[in-house]
Amino acid sequence: QRQMCIRDRFKMEYKVKVTVLDKKLYPELQQEYCAVPNSGKCPCFYVGDEFIFSRNDEKDDFWHCGEGTLVKSGKPDNDCLQSPGTAHSGTNGVPFCSEAWDAIARYIYTGLQGGAIMRGWMKEENTMITCCSDGTIPVIFKIERIDCEEK
Secondary structure (H helix, E strand, O other), X not given: OEEEOOOOOOOOOEEEEEEEEEEOOOHHHHHHHOOOOXXXXXXXXXXXXXXXXXXXXXXXXXXXXXXXXXXEOOEOOOOEOOOOOOOOOOOOOOOOOHHHHHHHHHHHHHHHOXXXXXXXXXXXXXXXXXXXXXXXXOEEEEEEEEEEEOO
């Protein structure tokens, strides 16, 4: 996947696309362990959400934890409880909860530097499938390094 980006004579620029592929729910675990046993799926992300991260002289989305990177919003779920701080990523501010950011930030940073996200494990070294670490409501992410062409 190629996209037009800024490039100088010393450095190739890379972008990273993060897509929410799926959201899981383990109600039996929520019933047994959660303070709110019927809270439903993750309210922070929608399946189909897409985020594009850039890192150049004008913009550094990584160091701003992805604020303003949502480019496409997915379809909302009906079975999510909203509470302060868990609104959908597209509403306002930073798009990632701390559990998700902890799980995906290393792959985003690697991609923005032009590195192989998961060489030898995935079919393509510029792609990674991973999930957040919330054991009752994990969110599955696809992370892709985009190699940009000169303008």
